[in-house]
Amino acid sequence: MRIAGIDVHLHWTFWLVPVCLVCNIFGFGEQVWFVTGVSLFLLLNLSFCVLLHELGHALVARRFGATTKDIIIAPFGGLARLTGMPKNPGQEFLISFAGPAVNLVIALLFAAGIIFAGGSLIPPSVFESLNQLPLILLWINLVLFLLNLIPAFPMDGGRMLRSILARRMSYLQATVIAGRVGQFTALFFSFYVALEQQFLLLPVGIFLFLSAQFELNRVRASEVNELERDSAEADSAER
Ligand SMILES: [Zn+2]
Incomplete structure (x- = not known):
């Protein structure tokens, strides 16, 4: 897959996820298809947010003359392989911050939408319906933002x-x-x-x-x- 002229690959560990889910099938009894479906659906959404995060790094890096060899997406994270990184501290800071900044922007957009629709921002403890998706994506992106600032x-x-x-x-x-x-x-x-x-x-x-x-x-x-x-x-x- 190519996005904005950058090759995007799935890491081989990504294919372990369906395998792990199938192994889990025996543990959930009657709810098995619901739990499996929801897990896969959330993982796809998480991976899409990770992809946007990596594209944030790659596009800002391109602006400063670095090239992105490729972007690798793993089950719970990603990596933009950059070459020719500038040895300029200010530019390196901006390239590093661009990824988390993307997650912060997504989180703020979802928060604004939820508040506008009159919903609550408190994270749900269980996934019950698709209506909760914006709220879950808000929290996933907030956590991605904070984790990456460590x-x-x-x-x-x-x-x-x-x-x-x-x-x-x-x-x-x-x-x-x-x-x-x-x-x-x-x-x-x-x-x-x-x-x-x-x-x-x-x-x-x-x-x-x-x-x-x-x-x-x-x-x-x-x-x-x-x-x-x-x-x-x-x-x-x-x-
Ligand atoms: Zn990053």
Whole structure:
């Protein structure tokens, strides 16, 4: 699928969702088709909001001269693979903020519509009818907005923090500090979910911790490459 000239792919884990739902079928008795249908329907809506979020990053990045290799949509998140990212902190901040900003705008539009129609903004505890869809999408987008502002790589908030720090220090130093903040947040999250015995969320904490380290290693490696290239250029200039 191509949108605005950008390839959009579904990650293979996306196809695990129908499989998991089918495995769940035995647990819901008579309500099985309703629960399965509603789950799939909400997942499709969530994925569409994630796609708009990633397009937000991609289109602002394009404005600053970066290109988007592709957009990958996974069951509960997405990734816009950007190349030629500007090393300008202000532009990096705007590219990182563009994704969450899309979710905030969607949430505000739904909130305005619901208030205009005289409805309540309190989140529903169970999905009962399609009429609740705008309210659910409002809350999904609000949660996507807030989650992405958490200053932890690979959340957008981690990149925003780095671009703020990079105004006062080197890009590498800013990445180190933002990475450590991200890892601290991931550790705190992991301890919290372990204490609450929410062990299914533990892999999320570990994933966040490792992602911060991965980003740090990536930036370190590219800085070393640049230094080597600079010194090679200096060598050839001397000759
Ligand atoms: Zn994002």
